[in-house]
Amino acid sequence: xxxxxxxxxxxxxxxxxxxxxxxxxxxxxxxxxxxxxxxxxxxxxxxxxxxxxxxxxxxxxxxxxxxxxxxxxxxxxxxxxxxxxxxxxxxxxxxxxxxxxxxxxxxxxxxxxxxxxxxxxxxxxxxxxxxxxxxxxxxxxxxxxxxxxxxxxxxxxxxxxxxxxxxxxxxxxxxxxxxxxxxxxxxxxxxxxxxxxxxxxxxxxxxxxxxxxxxxxxxxxxxxxxxxxxxxxxxxxxxxxxxxxxxxxxxxxxxxxxxxxxxxxxxxxxxxxxxxxxxxxxxxxxxxxxxxxxxxxxxxxxxxxxxxxxxxxx
Amino acid sequence: xxxxxxxxxxxxxxxxxxxxxxxxxxxxxxxxxxxxxxxxxxxxxxxxxxxxxxxxxxxxxxxxxxxxxxxxxxxxxxxxxxxxxxxxxxxxxxxxxxxxxxxxxxxxxxxxxxxxxxxxxxxxxxxxxxxxxxxxxxxxxxxxxxxxxxxxxxxxxxxxxxxxxxxxxxxxxxxxxxxxxxxxxxxxxxxxxxxxxxxxxxxxxxxxxxxxxxxxxxx
Numbered sequence: 001x002x003x004x005x006x007x008x009x010x011x012x013x014x015x016x017x018x019x020x021x022x023x024x025x026x027x028x029x030x031x032x033x034x035x036x037x038x039x040x041x042x043x044x045x046x047x048x049x050x051x052x053x054x055x056x057x058x059x060x061x062x063x064x065x066x067x068x069x070x071x072x073x074x075x076x077x078x079x080x081x082x083x084x085x086x087x088x089x090x091x092x093x094x095x096x097x098x099x100x101x102x103x104x105x106x107x108x109x110x111x112x113x114x115x116x117x118x119x120x121x122x123x124x125x126x127x128x129x130x131x132x133x134x135x136x137x138x139x140x141x142x143x144x145x146x147x148x149x150x151x152x153x154x155x156x157x158x159x160x161x162x163x164x165x166x167x168x169x170x171x172x173x174x175x176x177x178x179x180x181x182x183x184x185x186x187x188x189x190x191x192x193x194x195x196x197x198x199x200x201x202x203x204x205x206x207x208x209x210x211x212x213x214x215x216x217x218x219x220x221x222x223x224x225x226x227x228x229x230x231x232x233x234x235x236x237x238x239x240x241x242x243x244x245x246x247x248x249x250x251x252x253x254x255x256x257x258x259x260x261x262x263x264x265x266x267x268x269x270x271x272x273x274x275x276x277x278x279x280x281x282x283x284x285x286x287x288x289x290x291x292x293x294x295x296x297x298x299x300x301x302x303x304x305x306x307x308x309x310x311x312x313x314x
Numbered sequence: 315x316x317x318x319x320x321x322x323x324x325x326x327x328x329x330x331x332x333x334x335x336x337x338x339x340x341x342x343x344x345x346x347x348x349x350x351x352x353x354x355x356x357x358x359x360x361x362x363x364x365x366x367x368x369x370x371x372x373x374x375x376x377x378x379x380x381x382x383x384x385x386x387x388x389x390x391x392x393x394x395x396x397x398x399x400x401x402x403x404x405x406x407x408x409x410x411x412x413x414x415x416x417x418x419x420x421x422x423x424x425x426x427x428x429x430x431x432x433x434x435x436x437x438x439x440x441x442x443x444x445x446x447x448x449x450x451x452x453x454x455x456x457x458x459x460x461x462x463x464x465x466x467x468x469x470x471x472x473x474x475x476x477x478x479x480x481x482x483x484x485x486x487x488x489x490x491x492x493x494x495x496x497x498x499x500x501x502x503x504x505x506x507x508x509x510x511x512x513x514x515x516x517x518x519x520x521x522x523x524x525x526x527x528x529x530x531x532x533x
Contacts, residue, residue, distance in 0.1 A: 060446055061450060117450060118449065188385030192384050192385050193438060194444075197381050200377040200378035201371065201374060201375075258449075258450070259385055261389075
């Protein structure tokens with residue numbers, strides 16, 4: 001393998017290494033153990049939600065409701081625990097079931113009714129953002145039991161956050177589904193040629209239901225981790241998260257045209273976005289400028305995908 | 315390789331719907347003199363369309379490989395062992411694992427069956443759901459669909475054979491897809507070859523099986 005091929009095959013990881021070096025030079029606190037643990041906590045939400053989004057984008061779909069699912073799960077779980085005094089585990093399970101059902105609803109709108117994914121999930125985003133406000137009355141909810149710290153604040157031996165372990169497990173499950181299961185093959189096939197996949201015997205509608213349900217499930221789990229980490233349910237908790245998650249996935253090489261992508265690339269995408277967000281905070285970069293940078297990165301990632309497709313075709 | 319064609323079976327190989335083909339298979343098996351491949355044709359049909367889990371559900375295993383192999387090719391750099399198993403399974407599904415030991419009549423029957431599957435695949439390539447872009451928001455133009463169909467035809471057959479080091483085993487499939495693509499698209503064979511010339515080196519470079527002899531695929 002020559003140098004050019006190596007760079008081409010590992011570009012995303014080289015970008016990550018370069019970014020780490022730049023941030024470390026700019027701020028020596030970047031690679032301290034404490035900051036690395038902080039980054040691993042921060043990226044957990046992106047990493048978990050990215051698994052579901054990867055499946056959706058692989059079939060050339062999109063899920064814009066991820067952010068509002070995170071918000072609703074925050075509010076709903078906090079409301080169950082604080083206002084109703086429900087057991088933590090039951091509240092967590094109910095919140096994740098709710099998130100999965102929202103995913104099923106998205107699947108119904110996309111697959112059964114035939115609404116374009118971008119419109120259907122945008123409608124969901126608006127509906128459930130409003131629902132979160134209705135449930136909380138627009139006020140934050142806090143006052144959880146200490147046990148709830150388990151998902152976002154607890155670390156094994158003070159060094160390995162539980163939320164990072166949850167993220168790694170989710171990414172491993174995602175990788176297993178894509179590479180070892182029938183469903184993973186179906187995802188690639190539907191993204192490649194949906195009609196032929198249907199003719200070959202795949203129940204495309206059912207698979208789409210499953211994919212959107214999984215997207216909801218992983219967004220819900222990400223919402224629980226976020227709620228535990230912040231210790232307070234806010235109505236703006238998941239605001240804009242869908243775009244960060246889409247950026248992670250597309251940056252990781254999952255094609256916006258569907259049918260192409262792998263979980264290892266998504267891991268790199270999540271690490272880049274996490275390291276960049278943390279690095280910019282350490283460098284005191286203005287929040288609005290951070291948004292500009294993330295937007296530019298998303299545009300570049302999609303642009304590279306489109307250009308490589310054009311070059312391949314020519 | 316020259317594949318013989320029994321004119322009596324023309325309709326059977328031209329029709330794309332499995333139900334109609336099943337009826338034709340039953341009718342022609344009785345009315346046309348056996349050319350030595352009748353039993354094999356039935357075996358091929360059953361292998362291709364029988365769902366092992368649900369008898370009343372008709373599948374198309376050969377078409378499935380046409381859909382799945384491009385996906386496998388596009389993620390070929392990942393998870394070598396998994397990809398190796400996948401290729402072995404694919405070859406078994408479309409009878410190519412034992413193709414080198416087949417007689418001429420059986421090879422021809424397999425070739426025409428694979429061409430039928432490829433024709434069914436290409437029939438979907440002008441549909442509204444094919445080749446859509448930007449998260450399904452932008453419909454592909456006819457020109458883009460044609461380019462994509464050429465890419466799919468090459469990578470599902472020759473591309474996959476090159477990067478798995480299974481050119482000999484996949485030869486009938488390569489011939490079937492190339493010939494059917496030529497039938498589907500004006501000057502298709504030339505386009506197929508031109509695409510191949512531009513991408514062959516890249517596919518060969520991806521052939522980790524032959525490079526890493528220790529874990530080379532069983533031939």
